[in-house]
Amino acid sequence: xxxxxxPMAWRRFKSKYNLVGTKCTKCNSSFYPPRLICxxxxxxxxxxxxxxxxxGKIVSYTIIRSGPDGFEKQTPYPIAIVELDEGARVTGQxxxxxxxxxxxxxxxxxxxxxxxxxxxxxxIHYGIKFRxxx
Amino acid sequence: MAERVAVIGxxxxxxxxxxxxxxxxxxxxxxxxxxxDANMNSKDIDAMYVGNMxxxxxxxQEHLNALIADQIGLTIPSTRVxxxxxxxxxxxxxxxxxxxxxQHDIVLVGGAEKMSDVSTAHATTGLMGAADEEWEGFHGLTxxxxxxxxxxxxxxxxxxxxxxxxxxxxxxxxxxTMNPIAQFSFEITTEKVINATMVADxxxxxxxxxxxxxxxxxxxxxESVARKYTDTPVFIDGTGLSTDALALHDRRTLTALDAAxxxxxxxxxxxGVTAKDIQVAEVHDCFTIAEIMAIEDLGFFKKGEGGKATxxxxxxxxxKVSVNTSGGLKGAGHPVGATGIKQAAExxxxxxxxxxxxxxSGAEVGLTHNVGGSGATAVVNIFxx
Amino acid sequence: xEKTGIVGYGAYVPKLRIKAExxxxxxxxxxxxxxxxxxxxxxxxxxxxxxxxxIAVQIGKNALLRxxxxxxDIGAVYVGSESHPYAVKPTSTIxxxxxxxxxxYTAADTEFACKAGSAAIQMVMGLAGSGMIKFGLAxxxxxxxxxxxxxxxxxxxxxxxxFIVGKDKKQFIATLNDTFSYSTDxxxxxxxxxxxxxxxxxxxxxxxxxxxxxxxxxNGLMDKTGTTIKDYDYxxxxxPNGKFPLAMAKKLDVPKEKLMPGFVVDKIxxxxxxxxxxxxxxxxxxxxxxDKILITSYGSGAGSDSFSITVNDLIDKKRNLAPTTExxxxxxxxxxxxTYAKYRGKIV
Numbered sequence: 009x010x011x012x013x014x015p016m017a018w019r020r021f022k023s024k025y026n027l028v029g030t031k032c033t034k035c036n037s038s039f040y041p042p043r044l045i046c047x048x049x050x051x052x053x054x055x056x057x058x059x060x061x062x063x064g065k066i067v068s069y070t071i072i073r074s075g076p077d078g079f080e081k082q083t084p085y086p087i088a089i090v091e092l093d094e095g096a097r098v099t100g101q102x103x104x105x106x107x108x109x110x111x112x113x114x115x116x117x118x119x120x121x122x123x124x125x126x127x128x129x130x131x132i133h134y135g136i137k138f139r140x141x142x
Numbered sequence: 143m144a145e146r147v148a149v150i151g152x153x154x155x156x157x158x159x160x161x162x163x164x165x166x167x168x169x170x171x172x173x174x175x176x177x178x179d180a181n182m183n184s185k186d187i188d189a190m191y192v193g194n195m196x197x198x199x200x201x202x203q204e205h206l207n208a209l210i211a212d213q214i215g216l217t218i219p220s221t222r223v224x225x226x227x228x229x230x231x232x233x234x235x236x237x238x239x240x241x242x243x244x245q246h247d248i249v250l251v252g253g254a255e256k257m258s259d260v261s262t263a264h265a266t267t268g269l270m271g272a273a274d275e276e277w278e279g280f281h282g283l284t285x286x287x288x289x290x291x292x293x294x295x296x297x298x299x300x301x302x303x304x305x306x307x308x309x310x311x312x313x314x315x316x317x318x319t320m321n322p323i324a325q326f327s328f329e330i331t332t333e334k335v336i337n338a339t340m341v342a343d344x345x346x347x348x349x350x351x352x353x354x355x356x357x358x359x360x361x362x363x364x365e366s367v368a369r370k371y372t373d374t375p376v377f378i379d380g381t382g383l384s385t386d387a388l389a390l391h392d393r394r395t396l397t398a399l400d401a402a403x404x405x406x407x408x409x410x411x412x413x414g415v416t417a418k419d420i421q422v423a424e425v426h427d428c429f430t431i432a433e434i435m436a437i438e439d440l441g442f443f444k445k446g447e448g449g450k451a452t453x454x455x456x457x458x459x460x461x462k463v464s465v466n467t468s469g470g471l472k473g474a475g476h477p478v479g480a481t482g483i484k485q486a487a488e489x490x491x492x493x494x495x496x497x498x499x500x501x502x503s504g505a506e507v508g509l510t511h512n513v514g515g516s517g518a519t520a521v522v523n524i525f526x527x
Numbered sequence: 528x529e530k531t532g533i534v535g536y537g538a539y540v541p542k543l544r545i546k547a548e549x550x551x552x553x554x555x556x557x558x559x560x561x562x563x564x565x566x567x568x569x570x571x572x573x574x575x576x577x578x579x580x581x582i583a584v585q586i587g588k589n590a591l592l593r594x595x596x597x598x599x600d601i602g603a604v605y606v607g608s609e610s611h612p613y614a615v616k617p618t619s620t621i622x623x624x625x626x627x628x629x630x631x632y633t634a635a636d637t638e639f640a641c642k643a644g645s646a647a648i649q650m651v652m653g654l655a656g657s658g659m660i661k662f663g664l665a666x667x668x669x670x671x672x673x674x675x676x677x678x679x680x681x682x683x684x685x686x687x688x689x690f691i692v693g694k695d696k697k698q699f700i701a702t703l704n705d706t707f708s709y710s711t712d713x714x715x716x717x718x719x720x721x722x723x724x725x726x727x728x729x730x731x732x733x734x735x736x737x738x739x740x741x742x743x744x745x746n747g748l749m750d751k752t753g754t755t756i757k758d759y760d761y762x763x764x765x766x767p768n769g770k771f772p773l774a775m776a777k778k779l780d781v782p783k784e785k786l787m788p789g790f791v792v793d794k795i796x797x798x799x800x801x802x803x804x805x806x807x808x809x810x811x812x813x814x815x816x817x818d819k820i821l822i823t824s825y826g827s828g829a830g831s832d833s834f835s836i837t838v839n840d841l842i843d844k845k846r847n848l849a850p851t852t853e854x855x856x857x858x859x860x861x862x863x864x865x866t867y868a869k870y871r872g873k874i875v
Binding site for chain 1: 262263264266267270274276277278279280281282283284286287290291292293294295298339340341342343344345389390391392396
Binding site: 123131 | 542574575576577578580581584585588612613616621624625627860
């Protein structure tokens with residue numbers, strides 16, 4: 009199963025454990041997930057590593073009731089597209105919420121959580137989720 | 143355009159959970175039917191294009207280009223094309239271009255998918271290969287989830303109601319009752335859609351297209367050759383393809399598929415028509431919200447008004463534009479790689495005027511809208527009689 | 528060796544709680560008697576996506592917020608726990624990666640029942656004091672489990688605290704004056720490999736275990752430093768339940784008001800390796816410059832680590848740079864027993 013692929017997970021730890029993306033210093037656009045080429049400036053762009061604060065607001069959300077491999081026992085879980093304060097948008101689960109927190113425009117902050125396990129004997133995958141901010 | 147490419151034959155298998163048939167059985171059946179429809183023998187075929195998304199994952203079988211050619215008894219050039227759920231329409235384009243490039247006269251374009259051999263969780267995971275695995279799939283996002291994110295935003299921004307959201311499914315199930323190959327041949331109601339099992343809020347099971355097996359094939363021919371085989375050739379006069387970010391969060395908007403807007407502009411331009419000229423369209427309704435956005439993106443209705451238009455019956459057979467007369471992905475089924483070809487076959491039959499009960503009378507211009515992933519690939523093809 | 532001090536500290540308690548009466552109802556036990564007997568009304572439970580690693584990461588982030596140092600200057604990361612998510616593969620490197628510590632650091636996971644965290648503090652004191660590292664991060668964190676129906680089920684909880692230790696006095700929130708340990712081979716509580724839940728010696732966990740070691744280490748520290756209970760403004764004893772630390776306070780003539788600021792067990796349960804450390808963090812949250820704190824941990828198996836700590840002026844500037852222990856204790860959401868059983872892997 010692809011989700012058990014250790015090197016594939018490992019090479020992204022830096023950007024999965026913290027919101028480490030990139031920024032084009034020419035046009036000031038920031039990217040998360042990291043982009044290696046600025047889609048605006050292309051060859052003229054200058055890409056540097058950039059860490060997002062991680063605070064932002066919910067652009068849209070849903071509650072997954074039927075999960076894929078590795079998530080079957082986690083359902084139901086809310087998942088949102090979050091617009092980070094610095095501009096980029098990111099997908100992540102919403103945790104430690106009450107139902108009224110699930111709303112477009114709701115402010116959220118990042119938390120480090122377990123995302124899924126590659127079975128009982130595989131590695132544990134950690135990443136950034138979001139909790140509602142009051 | 144110097145020369146036109148015509149569709150001279152179509153072939154479809156039944157769509158559904160076809161327990162006795164594997165992917166090669168399905169592909170051969172569709173190919174044979176298309177040749178029969180075109181009144182030709184396999185020796186007339188110069189080349190093949192096969193659309194398939196995920197036989198490797200769903201059946202452990204790659205290398206379909208050679209497998210299918212061999213099973214038909216051919217050793218001609220054969221190419222597999224992949225663009226997730228838009229694989230079929232991509233194959234149509236490639237087949238068309240190979241003729242326009244002067245390489246071939248007659249090309250068989252097929253698409254097939256066998257999905258019911260794996261568990262639902264595994265199929266869900268497999269389909270997520272069409273989205274961004276590292277940054278979406280990683281978090282437990284699913285395809286219904288992706289379209290639910292779009293639906294939620296569409297409802298928020300345009301006040302699209304739950305009832306409006308359900309309306310494409312109801313229309314498409316109705317149309318499917320008139321389509322012998324359709325996976326579902328029963329009517330559903332708004333109440334049934336809304337009260338069905340929730341899959342990803344706000345989408346219920348009846349907002350989603352099913353997991354299906356099936357295959358479809360069409361035969362393309364150079365205009366000068368086409369008339370040798372048929373008196374009713376249907377021409378592909380326009381095609382547009384555009385791509386976008388794989389991940390939904392990387393797109394400009396959640397309430398339109400920009401790739402589809404760009405693909406349709408290109409296709410309209412090439413065919414010399416506008417949205418107003420389209421009488422019949424097969425659009426990619428993998429979820430109810432997808433049809434609502436599609437009829438907006440294609441310019442049939444203003445952005446935000448797709449739900450209302452559907453509920454008001456403007457897209458039913460004989461409406462302002464007849465959408466998904468086949469039953470769409472929702473009613474007819476969605477064997478991923480076959481879908482784009484099935485859409486083309488439906489429009490060809492509509493324009494030939496031989497489709498039976500669901501015929502749109504006087505149809506002369508039709509369109510297919512086929513989407514890969516959550517909108518990262520969009521292909522729009524325009525057909526004229 | 529030079530004196531070391533706390534330059535940053537952080538706490539974390541998961542948001543979910545289960546009430547003692549909710550557990551008692553499932554097992555047909557008398558909630559009133561349980562609450563009275565254990566002195567615990569509710570306990571903190573990890574969410575389905577929380578484990579010792581995620582708890583330790585949040586603790587580390589909070590400690591860094593208060594320390595205000597470059598994480599790359601941390602030369603040692605130790606995470607103490609009896610619920611490390613991997614049997615083999617360190618929690619500490621995941622925590623260090625998430626805290627952007629870089630690669631120039633040493634790390635290990637420690638395990639000593641409920642005192643794995645205080646042992647880690649001693650390790651970083653030694654490394655920082657000797658000049659081997661500039662700063663060391665020591666965390667005690669757990670997602671402890673008791674067998675269904677066992678008295679431990681009422682107390683075994685999730686949470687923890689951590690401390691960044693350095694030796695530049697100007698950076699000290701609190702000075703670590705001295706430490707003293709008392710250890711013996713006493714099997715009062717244990718868990719064998721592949722066993723889901725720990726076993727314990729029942730009443731044997733009292734006198735020969737908790738009492739003997741906490742008493743021994745505390746007295747040893749006071750002897751070593753020439754201090755008495757009167758010299759301390761606050762005292763923290765490991766809190767396996769709400770009764771043992773109170774009994775120890777009585778035995779050592781500690782007035783209740785000195786114990787209460789760090790007495791968190793009644794509201795969140797015993798967070799094992801995080802327990803006495805959370806008590807220390809909660810005490811620092813309300814201590815004034817010049818206050819002296821005595822803390823004694825206890826780990827079954829068995830041992831106690833005692834520390835003498837003096838609070839410095841910096842505390843007033845640093846305290847509010849991260850959520851306090853009380854902030855976390857107050858932010859709670861109750862769950863039912865079936866949800867608890869599901870999240871804790873008792874039914875799946």
